Amino acid sequence: MERQTFSEVLQNWYHRNKRDLPWRNTKDPYMIWLSEVILQQTRVVQGLPYYEKFVEKYATVVDLANADEKDVLRLWQGLGYYSRARNMHQTAKIIADELNGEFPGTYAELVKLKGIGPYTAAAIASFAFDEKVAVVDGNVYRVLARVFGVETDIASHEAKKVFSELANELISSNSPGTHNQAIMEFGATYCTPANPGCMFCLFHYDCEANAKGKQAVLPVKSKKVKVKKRYFDYFVIEQNSKLLMAKRGPKDIWEGLYDFYLVETKDELLRLEETDNDFLQEVLPIATIKSESAVYKHVLTHQTIEAKFWHVVLNETASLPLPLDYEFYTWQEVEDLPKPILIEKYLKKHHAEFASLG
DNA sequence: CACTCGTGGTG
DNA sequence: TCACCAAGAGT
Numbered sequence: 001m002e003r004q005t006f007s008e009v010l011q012n013w014y015h016r017n018k019r020d021l022p023w024r025n026t027k028d029p030y031m032i033w034l035s036e037v038i039l040q041q042t043r044v045v046q047g048l049p050y051y052e053k054f055v056e057k058y059a060t061v062v063d064l065a066n067a068d069e070k071d072v073l074r075l076w077q078g079l080g081y082y083s084r085a086r087n088m089h090q091t092a093k094i095i096a097d098e099l100n101g102e103f104p105g106t107y108a109e110l111v112k113l114k115g116i117g118p119y120t121a122a123a124i125a126s127f128a129f130d131e132k133v134a135v136v137d138g139n140v141y142r143v144l145a146r147v148f149g150v151e152t153d154i155a156s157h158e159a160k161k162v163f164s165e166l167a168n169e170l171i172s173s174n175s176p177g178t179h180n181q182a183i184m185e186f187g188a189t190y191c192t193p194a195n196p197g198c199m200f201c202l203f204h205y206d207c208e209a210n211a212k213g214k215q216a217v218l219p220v221k222s223k224k225v226k227v228k229k230r231y232f233d234y235f236v237i238e239q240n241s242k243l244l245m246a247k248r249g250p251k252d253i254w255e256g257l258y259d260f261y262l263v264e265t266k267d268e269l270l271r272l273e274e275t276d277n278d279f280l281q282e283v284l285p286i287a288t289i290k291s292e293s294a295v296y297k298h299v300l301t302h303q304t305i306e307a308k309f310w311h312v313v314l315n316e317t318a319s320l321p322l323p324l325d326y327e328f329y330t331w332q333e334v335e336d337l338p339k340p341i342l343i344e345k346y347l348k349k350h351h352a353e354f355a356s357l358g
Numbered sequence: 359c360a361c362t363c364g365t366g367g368t369g
Numbered sequence: 370t371c372a373c374c375a376a377g378a379g380t
Binding site: 037038039040041042043044047081083084087114116117118119120123135137138139140184185187188224225 | 375378
């Protein structure tokens with residue numbers, strides 16, 4: 001009997017061990033695209049409910065294209081990396097308006113679209129159109145680095161090329177999509193970052209990492225993120241049962257999401273009496289401070305935020321020049337706006353204070 | 359190209 | 370508490 005190829009071993013394992021995930025039961029490139037974007041840097045358990053919500057609300061790429069960006073972001077709320085949702089929405093418009101709602105059918109065409117990079121293009125091309133092109137994601141880096149003993153730093157520039165070439169040598173011609181699913185599933189559920197199941201692994205005798213006991217050091221990954229501290233004082237300004245909010249702009253976190261009037265300070269949270277903020281100096285003398293929240297710690301990949309919320313109520317007649325882009329929203333509107341999880345947590349915790357708003 | 363973009367889970 | 374991670378892409 002002939003020795004099985006890497007791909008055959010992998011696919012046999014996959015057929016016996018794969019999870020039943022909804023996006024694996026379709027060839028619809030829209031559904032596959034949706035799932036792939038949701039799963040970027042995101043665990044299946046976290047992404048799954050969002051996938052269900054999106055296919056429910058936006059059944060086709062045209063439905064997504066016709067939606068308001070605000071509503072798309074609202075549905076995406078809590079999943080993070082919000083540019084994924086904004087780019088996906090933009091690309092849906094392109095496909096609906098310029099491509100007659102037809103998804104491009106090749107890797108080369110797919111990778112041109114905003115939000116579709118090398119990984120996602122390969123995933124859609126192979127899963128939906130059976131194109132022979134290897135996916136290279138974190139799982140693939142890990143599986144290949146270990147099995148073949150590749151010590152190239154996966155954070156380096158050449159890693160993409162090295163692992164991509166190896167992956168494309170290994171991929172099967174007859175079922176590239178299944179091969180791609182299989183190697184990722186194997187990485188995600190068996191050849192895991194910590195505590196892989198090497199003892200009973202399919203590649204037990206062939207795996208370089210296992211032979212040399214290097215599971216813990218492969219794949220090699222340099223770069224450590226340095227985390228900045230930021231201090232946010234939010235002023236939750238209420239007037240006539242409405243709250244003042246604005247959409248966040250580019251070049252900072254949470255682009256496209258809405259938050260309250262924000263005063264950011266450098267080394268510590270604000271001391272009210274010392275602020276030289278013009279708007280606050282207008283507001284505070286004519287307002288009632290209804291509550292000062294506890295300090296929230298919110299952790300992001302490259303920064304940790306300490307935040308405090310000041311619930312400030314203005315009397316009905318007070319009028320003041322609003323900062324650019326800020327508007328008063330009813331409670332219903334506030335609920336419907338896409339917001340950072342930090343804001344959502346505050347509103348939930350202080351729900352009683354806002355109960356009278358509706 | 360090094361850096362930035364969230365959130366929640368884990369050892 | 371903390372470092373690291375999880376189906377990457379844009380700039």
